Amino acid sequence: MPERSDWRRTFWTLCVCQCVAMLAFGMATPFLPLYIRALGVRDTTDAARWSGLMSSGAMLIMAAIAPVWGVIADRYGRKPMVTRALFGGGMVVAMMGFVHSPQQLFGLRLVQGVFSGTGSATRTLVSRVAPAAQLGYVLGTMQTASFVGNTAGPLIGGVIADHVGYGPSFVVTGVLLVATGFAVLRLVHEDFQRPALAEPGTRGTGAARHAA
Numbered sequence: 001m002p003e004r005s006d007w008r009r010t011f012w013t014l015c016v017c018q019c020v021a022m023l024a025f026g027m028a029t030p031f032l033p034l035y036i037r038a039l040g041v042r043d044t045t046d047a048a049r050w051s052g053l054m055s056s057g058a059m060l061i062m063a064a065i066a067p068v069w070g071v072i073a074d075r076y077g078r079k080p081m082v083t084r085a086l087f088g089g090g091m092v093v094a095m096m097g098f099v100h101s102p103q104q105l106f107g108l109r110l111v112q113g114v115f116s117g118t119g120s121a122t123r124t125l126v127s128r129v130a131p132a133a134q135l136g137y138v139l140g141t142m143q144t145a146s147f148v149g150n151t152a153g154p155l156i157g158g159v160i161a162d163h164v165g166y167g168p169s170f171v172v173t174g175v176l177l178v179a180t181g182f183a184v185l186r187l188v189h190e191d192f193q194r195p196a197l198a199e200p201g202t203r204g205t206g207a208a209r210h211a212a
Helices: 007-038 044-076 079-096 102-115 118-129 132-164 166-187 202-211
Strands: none
Touching: 007 044, 007 079, 007 102, 007 118, 007 132, 007 166, 044 079, 044 102, 044 118, 079 102, 079 118, 079 166, 118 132, 132 166
């Protein structure tokens, strides 16, 4: 892929995107067991079990669906995968603020696992647009952005939860993710060209030609 002169804008936009995404997810997930108890699960052991099911279930769904998103990215580009994770994840997380039972929350957590994956999506995209000579610096900075978001998220989320409650914290998280998705749509550019599929029989012909 040819290097674009505006790759730095794309890079810094994705850095902010990754930081905000990690901050947003970190705002809500640390007090998930407390939110489950607020939904009516009074027993501490049951709340812990629900929390474990929600966390592991979402991760298993993410692991299962990741290859599918990879195939789609190869066909349609990496930028759509970033926006998919931000818009999809943001809307699902915002809906978590309106649930009335742990069963509803569990279902939304599984749906979130289908759409989430901002980390791998942003890293893949930035590795495509950044010059090869700058790739180590670019990926290292992206990782720093993730650490900053992960560190600040629980603190900010705790303050919000203390003032407005657990449910609204999920809504704020969703709004942040969707807003970041709009920033990616506006500021990130990807020169994606779908690879041409080889016609049947052409591979062998080409190999014979090179051998000759």
